[in-house]
Amino acid sequence: MSLTGVALVTGGAAGLGEAIVHRLAREGATVVVADVDGPGAERVAAAVTATGGHAAAVSCDVTSRAQVDDAVRVAANLGPLRVLILSAAIESRRSVLDCSDADWQQILDVNLKGPFLCMRAAIPHLVANGGGSVVALGSTLGLIVAPGHPAYCASKGALVNLCKQAAIEHAPDKVRVNVVAPSATDTGLFIRFSEQAPDPEGLRRHIAELNPMHRLGTAQEVCDAVMFLASDASTYTSGCVIPIDGALAARRM
């Protein structure tokens, strides 16, 4: 598997997005790291170039149409844009009754409107370049749910259908749109969440034990699936969701 052209990664300044940036750069892509954390995006792009890869950074809030359009313009100016990775997301831990209007709106804006704005701006470039691949980071919580994440679960569930919709519209253009759906991994949001617990290591062990494979997922396992979907190894795969979850979403109890 190898990549040519430019890949734009939202949320590339941290966590799984950062790991994906490094993987795509190692596989030959010129990677644009787009993140609301501008200095973080600069740091990750600099780390890629320091190891011989090609990368650029752009400060981008995915909820802003103007900033998304600008990030896509930066990417398209570096070469043929072929890959869009949608990793930027936020979450909060509240019940349905405790979820404020502001929380609901912010999570839906970042996790659902953001991917929509990015696809709307980037897909015409993928079409013009003869095809390409969009990979959205969904979640196990977009397939099955857990208490305390109403807006996150709703956003990730809706993201799946948004991606399926884009996949069928652009199948004739050779633009594929897929979702990878990780469960708790050893990187990013889950680790930060666990650090707030009185016993972070205990919580991680507990969550790992609940998984049929009795462990957390790894960033590398997520990157492997993203790379498969981003590359020509998956040219007949579109509109699908690949769980990276140790069979968690397959289990009834």
Ligand SMILES: NC(=O)c1ccc[n+]([C@@H]2O[C@H](COP(=O)([O-])OP(=O)(O)OC[C@H]3O[C@@H](n4cnc5c(N)ncnc54)[C@H](O)[C@@H]3O)[C@@H](O)[C@H]2O)c1
């Ligand atoms: N880490 C996990 O265990 C896990 C599990 C399931 C799904 N996911 C999904 O994987 C993706 C990456 O998660 P992560 O754990 O790496 O998260 P993370 O919090 O470590 O990284 C998210 C990145 O998105 C950026 N971001 C936040 N709001 C933004 C905005 N408005 N515009 C642009 N960038 C913004 C942040 O600055 C950060 O760099 C997310 O879509 C998440 O839902 C993660």
